[in-house]
Amino acid sequence: MKVGDAQKIAEVCRAAKSLGFNYLVDICSMDNYGDDPRWTVVYHLRNIVTGAEIRFKTDVSEEKSELPSVIGVWRTANWHEREVFDMMGLRFTGHPDLRRILMWEGYPHHPLRKDFPLAGKPTDLPGVAFTRVTPMEGGPFVTIAGGNDSIAREPRVRNPED
Amino acid sequence: MQAQTEQTEFGYNSKIEGDVVLTTVDAALAWFRKNSVWPMPMGLACCAIELMASGASRYDISRFGSEVMRFSPRQSDCMIVAGTVTYKMAGSLKRIWDQMVEPKWCIAMGACASTGGMYRSYAVLQGVDNIVPVDVYISGCPPRPEAVLDALMKIQEKIGKQPILQNTVAAKLLNLSEK
Numbered sequence: 191m192k193v194g195d196a197q198k199i200a201e202v203c204r205a206a207k208s209l210g211f212n213y214l215v216d217i218c219s220m221d222n223y224g225d226d227p228r229w230t231v232v233y234h235l236r237n238i239v240t241g242a243e244i245r246f247k248t249d250v251s252e253e254k255s256e257l258p259s260v261i262g263v264w265r266t267a268n269w270h271e272r273e274v275f276d277m278m279g280l281r282f283t284g285h286p287d288l289r290r291i292l293m294w295e296g297y298p299h300h301p302l303r304k305d306f307p308l309a310g311k312p313t314d315l316p317g318v319a320f321t322r323v324t325p326m327e328g329g330p331f332v333t334i335a336g337g338n339d340s341i342a343r344e345p346r347v348r349n350p351e352d
Numbered sequence: 353m354q355a356q357t358e359q360t361e362f363g364y365n366s367k368i369e370g371d372v373v374l375t376t377v378d379a380a381l382a383w384f385r386k387n388s389v390w391p392m393p394m395g396l397a398c399c400a401i402e403l404m405a406s407g408a409s410r411y412d413i414s415r416f417g418s419e420v421m422r423f424s425p426r427q428s429d430c431m432i433v434a435g436t437v438t439y440k441m442a443g444s445l446k447r448i449w450d451q452m453v454e455p456k457w458c459i460a461m462g463a464c465a466s467t468g469g470m471y472r473s474y475a476v477l478q479g480v481d482n483i484v485p486v487d488v489y490i491s492g493c494p495p496r497p498e499a500v501l502d503a504l505m506k507i508q509e510k511i512g513k514q515p516i517l518q519n520t521v522a523a524k525l526l527n528l529s530e531k
Contacts, residue, residue: 293475294440301474310474321439322482324472 196231196248196257200284203233203246203263211235211244214260217270219278223304228252229280233260250280259285277302294319378516385429385455386511387417389504392428392452394445396435399462399494403434406497416504425451430507431484432500436464437477449484457511459503460486463493 203214215234222228227249236243250257259282260267271282272291279300282288289295296315299306309324337343391413395403407413407421414420422428425448437445449458460480463469466489468478480486487510488503 292440294443306474308473319439319443321474322478324468324474324476324478326472 196250196254199231199233199246199248200258200260200262203235203260206235206244206246207263210237210239211242213238214264214266214270215243217260217267217274219274219280219302221278221302221304226251229255229278231257231274231280255279256281256283258283261285276300279303297321378518379512381516382512382514385514385516386508389416389418389429389457389507389511390420390422390427391418391459391504392423392425392431392448393421394431394433394435394448396433396437396441397464399434399465402494402497403432403461403500406500411497411501413501413504416501416508418504425449426453428452429455430457430459430504432459432461433465433480433484433486434461434494436469436471437480438475439477440475442477442480442483445480446483455511455514457487457507458484459488459490459500459507461490461500461503462495463491466491469493 213236215236216232217234218232220230220232222230229250229252231248231250233246233248234243235246248257257280259271261271261284268285268287269291271285272288274280275282275285275288276290276292277300290297293301294315296318298313299311301310307323309326310321312320312322314320334343334345393400393403405411407418418430425431431449431452433445449456458480460466464471464476465480466486468476470493472478477483488506490499490503492499
Protein backbone atom coordinates (compact mmCIF):
# COMPACT_ATOMS: atom_id res chain seq x y z
CA MET A 191 0.00 0.00 0.00
CA LYS A 192 1.55 3.25 -1.03
CA VAL A 193 0.49 6.84 -1.19
CA GLY A 194 1.77 8.72 -4.19
CA ASP A 195 1.63 12.13 -5.76
CA ALA A 196 -1.36 12.35 -8.01
CA GLN A 197 0.35 13.76 -11.03
CA LYS A 198 2.88 10.97 -11.17
CA ILE A 199 0.36 8.16 -10.94
CA ALA A 200 0.75 7.21 -14.57
CA GLU A 201 4.51 6.79 -14.25
CA VAL A 202 4.13 4.87 -11.02
CA CYS A 203 1.67 2.52 -12.64
CA ARG A 204 3.92 2.06 -15.63
CA ALA A 205 6.79 1.23 -13.32
CA ALA A 206 4.61 -1.22 -11.44
CA LYS A 207 3.59 -2.83 -14.69
CA SER A 208 7.18 -3.30 -15.66
CA LEU A 209 7.76 -4.93 -12.31
CA GLY A 210 5.17 -7.52 -13.21
CA PHE A 211 1.89 -6.07 -11.96
CA ASN A 212 0.26 -6.38 -15.30
CA TYR A 213 -3.38 -6.66 -14.23
CA LEU A 214 -5.38 -3.67 -13.11
CA VAL A 215 -8.01 -5.03 -10.80
CA ASP A 216 -9.93 -1.87 -10.02
CA ILE A 217 -9.83 1.88 -9.78
CA CYS A 218 -12.06 3.28 -7.10
CA SER A 219 -12.42 6.59 -5.39
CA MET A 220 -13.26 7.82 -1.93
CA ASP A 221 -14.91 10.99 -0.86
CA ASN A 222 -13.30 12.33 2.31
CA TYR A 223 -16.03 14.79 2.88
CA GLY A 224 -14.71 17.41 5.24
CA ASP A 225 -11.02 16.57 4.93
CA ASP A 226 -8.78 18.70 2.87
CA PRO A 227 -7.72 16.53 -0.06
CA ARG A 228 -11.29 15.57 -0.70
CA TRP A 229 -10.76 12.75 -3.14
CA THR A 230 -8.67 9.65 -2.72
CA VAL A 231 -8.28 7.47 -5.78
CA VAL A 232 -7.30 3.86 -5.14
CA TYR A 233 -5.69 1.58 -7.71
CA HIS A 234 -5.54 -2.14 -7.13
CA LEU A 235 -2.96 -4.02 -9.17
CA ARG A 236 -2.18 -7.68 -9.31
CA ASN A 237 0.58 -9.84 -10.61
CA ILE A 238 -1.19 -12.67 -12.30
CA VAL A 239 1.80 -14.94 -12.38
CA THR A 240 2.80 -14.75 -8.73
CA GLY A 241 -0.50 -13.62 -7.26
CA ALA A 242 0.99 -10.59 -5.52
CA GLU A 243 -1.27 -7.58 -5.10
CA ILE A 244 -0.52 -3.97 -4.47
CA ARG A 245 -2.67 -0.95 -3.79
CA PHE A 246 -1.89 2.67 -4.62
CA LYS A 247 -3.74 5.54 -3.05
CA THR A 248 -3.44 9.10 -4.26
CA ASP A 249 -5.09 12.19 -2.88
CA VAL A 250 -6.58 14.83 -5.08
CA SER A 251 -7.80 18.12 -3.70
CA GLU A 252 -11.19 19.45 -4.52
CA GLU A 253 -10.07 22.55 -6.36
CA LYS A 254 -8.04 20.54 -8.80
CA SER A 255 -10.26 17.42 -9.15
CA GLU A 256 -8.07 16.10 -11.92
CA LEU A 257 -5.40 13.50 -12.35
CA PRO A 258 -3.73 11.83 -15.29
CA SER A 259 -5.31 8.81 -16.81
CA VAL A 260 -3.56 5.44 -16.78
CA ILE A 261 -5.05 4.38 -20.08
CA GLY A 262 -1.59 4.31 -21.57
CA VAL A 263 -0.66 1.56 -19.13
CA TRP A 264 -3.84 -0.55 -19.17
CA ARG A 265 -6.62 -0.01 -21.66
CA THR A 266 -9.14 -1.39 -19.20
CA ALA A 267 -8.80 1.76 -17.13
CA ASN A 268 -11.07 3.42 -19.68
CA TRP A 269 -14.29 2.30 -18.07
CA HIS A 270 -13.04 2.45 -14.49
CA GLU A 271 -12.11 6.08 -14.94
CA ARG A 272 -15.41 6.81 -16.61
CA GLU A 273 -17.14 5.35 -13.58
CA VAL A 274 -15.04 7.48 -11.22
CA PHE A 275 -15.91 10.50 -13.30
CA ASP A 276 -19.59 9.64 -13.31
CA MET A 277 -19.91 8.93 -9.61
CA MET A 278 -17.46 11.41 -8.11
CA GLY A 279 -16.78 14.04 -10.70
CA LEU A 280 -13.03 13.56 -10.94
CA ARG A 281 -11.70 14.29 -14.39
CA PHE A 282 -8.90 12.30 -15.96
CA THR A 283 -6.59 14.16 -18.29
CA GLY A 284 -5.63 12.22 -21.37
CA HIS A 285 -8.77 10.13 -21.37
CA PRO A 286 -10.09 9.82 -24.92
CA ASP A 287 -13.77 9.47 -24.13
CA LEU A 288 -14.58 10.79 -20.68
CA ARG A 289 -18.36 10.60 -20.41
CA ARG A 290 -20.84 9.15 -18.02
CA ILE A 291 -21.16 5.42 -17.93
CA LEU A 292 -23.80 4.53 -15.35
CA MET A 293 -26.03 7.59 -15.37
CA TRP A 294 -27.08 9.16 -18.64
CA GLU A 295 -25.27 12.06 -20.24
CA GLY A 296 -26.61 15.35 -19.11
CA TYR A 297 -27.34 14.11 -15.61
CA PRO A 298 -26.27 17.07 -13.50
CA HIS A 299 -25.09 15.44 -10.29
CA HIS A 300 -22.41 13.02 -9.19
CA PRO A 301 -24.26 10.45 -7.12
CA LEU A 302 -21.65 8.80 -4.92
CA ARG A 303 -20.45 11.97 -3.30
CA LYS A 304 -21.18 12.14 0.37
CA ASP A 305 -23.32 15.23 0.05
CA PHE A 306 -25.67 13.53 -2.40
CA PRO A 307 -28.68 11.95 -0.68
CA LEU A 308 -29.40 8.27 -1.17
CA ALA A 309 -32.93 9.03 -2.25
CA GLY A 310 -31.73 11.08 -5.16
CA LYS A 311 -32.50 14.54 -6.42
CA PRO A 312 -35.22 15.28 -8.94
CA THR A 313 -33.98 16.02 -12.43
CA ASP A 314 -35.73 16.29 -15.72
CA LEU A 315 -34.22 15.91 -19.15
CA PRO A 316 -37.25 15.96 -21.41
CA GLY A 317 -37.07 13.21 -23.96
CA VAL A 318 -34.13 11.50 -22.32
CA ALA A 319 -34.72 10.64 -18.71
CA PHE A 320 -36.01 11.89 -15.42
CA THR A 321 -35.47 11.12 -11.78
CA ARG A 322 -37.63 11.64 -8.78
CA VAL A 323 -36.87 11.62 -5.09
CA THR A 324 -37.42 8.13 -3.77
CA PRO A 325 -39.78 7.65 -0.82
CA MET A 326 -37.52 6.25 1.82
CA GLU A 327 -40.23 5.30 4.35
CA GLY A 328 -38.00 5.38 7.35
CA GLY A 329 -34.50 5.10 6.11
CA PRO A 330 -32.45 2.38 4.50
CA PHE A 331 -33.77 -0.98 5.49
CA VAL A 332 -30.98 -2.36 7.58
CA THR A 333 -31.54 -5.10 10.04
CA ILE A 334 -31.19 -4.95 13.81
CA ALA A 335 -28.70 -7.49 15.00
CA GLY A 336 -29.45 -10.04 17.70
CA GLY A 337 -33.21 -10.17 17.82
CA ASN A 338 -35.06 -13.23 19.02
CA ASP A 339 -36.69 -13.95 15.72
CA SER A 340 -36.63 -12.54 12.27
CA ILE A 341 -39.57 -10.26 12.98
CA ALA A 342 -37.47 -8.41 15.51
CA ARG A 343 -34.40 -8.50 13.33
CA GLU A 344 -36.03 -7.14 10.22
CA PRO A 345 -38.38 -4.33 11.19
CA ARG A 346 -40.82 -3.12 8.64
CA VAL A 347 -40.01 0.48 9.36
CA ARG A 348 -36.85 1.49 11.08
CA ASN A 349 -36.19 5.03 12.16
CA PRO A 350 -32.53 5.89 11.77
CA GLU A 351 -31.11 6.05 15.23
CA ASP A 352 -28.55 8.80 15.52
CA MET B 353 -69.26 7.60 -21.78
CA GLN B 354 -69.65 4.14 -23.13
CA ALA B 355 -70.08 1.41 -20.57
CA GLN B 356 -67.94 -1.66 -20.92
CA THR B 357 -70.22 -4.64 -21.10
CA GLU B 358 -69.20 -7.70 -19.23
CA GLN B 359 -69.81 -10.82 -21.11
CA THR B 360 -69.40 -14.50 -20.61
CA GLU B 361 -68.25 -16.99 -23.10
CA PHE B 362 -71.52 -18.86 -23.11
CA GLY B 363 -74.94 -17.34 -23.42
CA TYR B 364 -76.19 -13.98 -24.36
CA ASN B 365 -75.84 -10.62 -22.86
CA SER B 366 -79.42 -9.97 -22.09
CA LYS B 367 -78.99 -6.26 -21.55
CA ILE B 368 -78.50 -5.55 -25.19
CA GLU B 369 -81.46 -6.53 -27.24
CA GLY B 370 -80.85 -7.60 -30.71
CA ASP B 371 -77.17 -7.67 -30.00
CA VAL B 372 -76.94 -11.34 -29.52
CA VAL B 373 -74.86 -12.13 -32.54
CA LEU B 374 -72.26 -9.47 -31.94
CA THR B 375 -71.82 -10.38 -28.34
CA THR B 376 -71.02 -13.97 -28.97
CA VAL B 377 -68.67 -13.02 -31.78
CA ASP B 378 -67.02 -10.76 -29.28
CA ALA B 379 -66.78 -13.60 -26.86
CA ALA B 380 -65.26 -15.83 -29.50
CA LEU B 381 -62.79 -13.18 -30.55
CA ALA B 382 -61.88 -12.54 -26.96
CA TRP B 383 -61.33 -16.24 -26.50
CA PHE B 384 -58.99 -16.31 -29.44
CA ARG B 385 -57.15 -13.32 -28.13
CA LYS B 386 -56.72 -14.48 -24.63
CA ASN B 387 -55.45 -17.90 -25.51
CA SER B 388 -52.69 -16.55 -27.70
CA VAL B 389 -51.08 -13.84 -25.65
CA TRP B 390 -47.52 -13.58 -26.88
CA PRO B 391 -45.37 -12.00 -24.23
CA MET B 392 -42.66 -9.49 -24.84
CA PRO B 393 -40.14 -10.29 -22.20
CA MET B 394 -38.62 -7.08 -20.91
CA GLY B 395 -36.24 -9.12 -18.84
CA LEU B 396 -33.97 -6.68 -17.15
CA ALA B 397 -32.61 -8.45 -14.08
CA CYS B 398 -33.01 -11.54 -11.93
CA CYS B 399 -36.74 -11.86 -12.53
CA ALA B 400 -35.87 -12.61 -16.12
CA ILE B 401 -34.42 -15.90 -14.98
CA GLU B 402 -37.71 -16.85 -13.40
CA LEU B 403 -39.42 -15.73 -16.56
CA MET B 404 -37.17 -18.05 -18.52
CA ALA B 405 -38.03 -20.77 -16.04
CA SER B 406 -41.71 -20.22 -16.58
CA GLY B 407 -41.11 -20.52 -20.28
CA ALA B 408 -39.10 -23.69 -19.94
CA SER B 409 -40.50 -27.16 -19.91
CA ARG B 410 -41.40 -27.58 -16.26
CA TYR B 411 -43.68 -24.53 -15.87
CA ASP B 412 -44.59 -24.30 -19.46
CA ILE B 413 -45.96 -20.94 -20.43
CA SER B 414 -46.93 -22.11 -23.86
CA ARG B 415 -49.63 -24.26 -22.30
CA PHE B 416 -51.47 -20.99 -21.90
CA GLY B 417 -50.94 -19.91 -25.44
CA SER B 418 -47.78 -17.87 -24.98
CA GLU B 419 -46.04 -20.07 -27.44
CA VAL B 420 -43.18 -17.73 -28.24
CA MET B 421 -41.51 -14.92 -26.42
CA ARG B 422 -41.46 -12.32 -29.13
CA PHE B 423 -38.72 -9.83 -28.53
CA SER B 424 -40.05 -7.50 -31.13
CA PRO B 425 -42.68 -5.09 -29.84
CA ARG B 426 -44.55 -5.24 -33.12
CA GLN B 427 -45.22 -8.94 -32.79
CA SER B 428 -46.18 -9.25 -29.16
CA ASP B 429 -49.25 -8.65 -27.06
CA CYS B 430 -48.16 -8.45 -23.47
CA MET B 431 -45.01 -6.83 -22.11
CA ILE B 432 -43.72 -8.57 -19.01
CA VAL B 433 -41.40 -6.18 -17.21
CA ALA B 434 -39.17 -8.54 -15.27
CA GLY B 435 -36.50 -6.83 -13.30
CA THR B 436 -35.25 -3.56 -11.90
CA VAL B 437 -36.06 -0.56 -14.03
CA THR B 438 -33.40 2.10 -13.74
CA TYR B 439 -34.04 5.65 -14.80
CA LYS B 440 -31.60 5.13 -17.62
CA MET B 441 -33.52 2.12 -18.94
CA ALA B 442 -36.91 3.73 -18.43
CA GLY B 443 -36.55 5.76 -21.61
CA SER B 444 -35.98 2.69 -23.75
CA LEU B 445 -38.74 0.80 -21.99
CA LYS B 446 -41.26 3.54 -22.68
CA ARG B 447 -40.18 3.65 -26.26
CA ILE B 448 -40.71 -0.07 -26.67
CA TRP B 449 -44.09 0.17 -24.99
CA ASP B 450 -45.10 2.89 -27.41
CA GLN B 451 -44.01 0.74 -30.31
CA MET B 452 -46.21 -2.13 -29.25
CA VAL B 453 -49.39 -2.41 -31.22
CA GLU B 454 -52.81 -2.18 -29.60
CA PRO B 455 -54.23 -4.20 -27.92
CA LYS B 456 -51.46 -4.54 -25.44
CA TRP B 457 -51.19 -5.35 -21.79
CA CYS B 458 -48.43 -5.08 -19.24
CA ILE B 459 -47.42 -7.32 -16.40
CA ALA B 460 -45.09 -5.92 -13.76
CA MET B 461 -43.20 -8.95 -12.52
CA GLY B 462 -41.49 -8.87 -9.20
CA ALA B 463 -40.96 -6.27 -6.53
CA CYS B 464 -38.60 -4.09 -8.51
CA ALA B 465 -40.89 -3.62 -11.46
CA SER B 466 -43.96 -3.10 -9.30
CA THR B 467 -42.64 -0.59 -6.81
CA GLY B 468 -38.91 -0.27 -7.08
CA GLY B 469 -38.38 -3.17 -4.73
CA MET B 470 -35.55 -3.03 -2.27
CA TYR B 471 -33.69 -0.48 -4.38
CA ARG B 472 -34.77 2.83 -2.94
CA SER B 473 -32.05 4.92 -4.47
CA TYR B 474 -31.28 7.67 -6.86
CA ALA B 475 -31.00 5.46 -9.87
CA VAL B 476 -34.01 3.15 -9.72
CA LEU B 477 -37.46 4.00 -11.02
CA GLN B 478 -39.87 3.32 -8.19
CA GLY B 479 -42.31 1.21 -10.08
CA VAL B 480 -42.75 0.79 -13.80
CA ASP B 481 -46.31 2.06 -13.49
CA ASN B 482 -44.81 5.53 -13.50
CA ILE B 483 -44.28 5.19 -17.22
CA VAL B 484 -46.51 2.42 -18.55
CA PRO B 485 -50.02 1.37 -17.52
CA VAL B 486 -49.72 -1.94 -15.71
CA ASP B 487 -52.52 -4.48 -15.68
CA VAL B 488 -51.21 -7.09 -13.29
CA TYR B 489 -48.58 -6.79 -10.59
CA ILE B 490 -46.75 -9.87 -9.42
CA SER B 491 -45.10 -9.74 -6.02
CA GLY B 492 -42.06 -11.73 -5.10
CA CYS B 493 -38.35 -11.43 -5.29
CA PRO B 494 -38.27 -13.22 -7.61
CA PRO B 495 -41.79 -14.55 -7.99
CA ARG B 496 -42.12 -18.25 -8.56
CA PRO B 497 -42.95 -19.29 -12.10
CA GLU B 498 -46.35 -20.38 -10.89
CA ALA B 499 -46.99 -16.79 -9.86
CA VAL B 500 -46.12 -15.66 -13.37
CA LEU B 501 -48.56 -18.18 -14.78
CA ASP B 502 -51.21 -16.99 -12.34
CA ALA B 503 -50.70 -13.43 -13.53
CA LEU B 504 -51.01 -14.61 -17.10
CA MET B 505 -54.29 -16.27 -16.21
CA LYS B 506 -55.54 -13.03 -14.69
CA ILE B 507 -54.62 -11.20 -17.85
CA GLN B 508 -56.50 -13.84 -19.78
CA GLU B 509 -59.55 -13.25 -17.61
CA LYS B 510 -59.29 -9.54 -18.27
CA ILE B 511 -58.93 -10.04 -22.00
CA GLY B 512 -61.88 -12.43 -21.99
CA LYS B 513 -64.14 -9.68 -20.76
CA GLN B 514 -63.10 -6.98 -23.18
CA PRO B 515 -65.66 -5.93 -25.78
CA ILE B 516 -64.02 -6.03 -29.18
CA LEU B 517 -66.49 -5.62 -31.99
CA GLN B 518 -68.79 -3.44 -29.99
CA ASN B 519 -66.21 -0.71 -30.06
CA THR B 520 -65.54 -0.74 -33.76
CA VAL B 521 -66.61 1.94 -36.18
CA ALA B 522 -68.98 -0.43 -37.95
CA ALA B 523 -70.80 -1.22 -34.75
CA LYS B 524 -71.17 2.44 -33.93
CA LEU B 525 -72.50 3.17 -37.37
CA LEU B 526 -75.06 0.42 -37.03
CA ASN B 527 -75.92 1.72 -33.56
CA LEU B 528 -75.30 -1.64 -32.11
CA SER B 529 -73.04 -0.59 -29.29
CA GLU B 530 -74.32 0.60 -25.96
CA LYS B 531 -74.35 4.31 -25.48
